[in-house]
Amino acid sequence: MAPWMSPGSVxxxxxxxxxxxxxxxxxxxxxxxxxxxxxxEVLELPFTEALAQVREGRIDDAKTVLLLQWAALWGPFAR
Structure with missing residues (x-):
């Protein structure tokens, strides 16, 4: 995976x-x-599908990847 950063966020x-x-x-x-x-455009998909898209490289925006990681580790989907 090679996430993209917003040019301004660096x-x-x-x-x-x-x-x-x-x-x-x-x-x-x-x-x-x-x-x-x-x-x-509002795009909603199941959490497990979003994680799969990160693994597949279909979601490669770093901010989105970080938020999904937060949700999995400490947020609403934490175990």
């Missing part, structure tokens, strides 16, 4: 946020502010 400190949510918390199908040109 010299920056990143703050990652994770929170529980339910379908009732959703305000729409996607996200972002139209007036700011944002078009955010």
């Amino acid at each position: 010299t920056e400190r990143l703050h990652l946020f994770a929170a529980a949510y339910s379908a009732a918390d959703r305000s729409g199908a996607g996200g972002g502010l139209v007036e700011e040109g944002e078009d955010i």
Whole structure:
């Protein structure tokens, strides 16, 4: 696995946020502010499938890999 870092994050400190949510918390199908040109696609998949995609190299964004690792070791999916 060779995760990618955001070019700006190499010299920056990143703050990652994770929170529980339910379908009732959703305000729409996607996200972002139209007036700011944002078009955010929400993609949800089972946790085990996300981990498999990390192993396969299909998820290679370092921030996402770190959050999945946190979830597995200390977060909601910790054993």
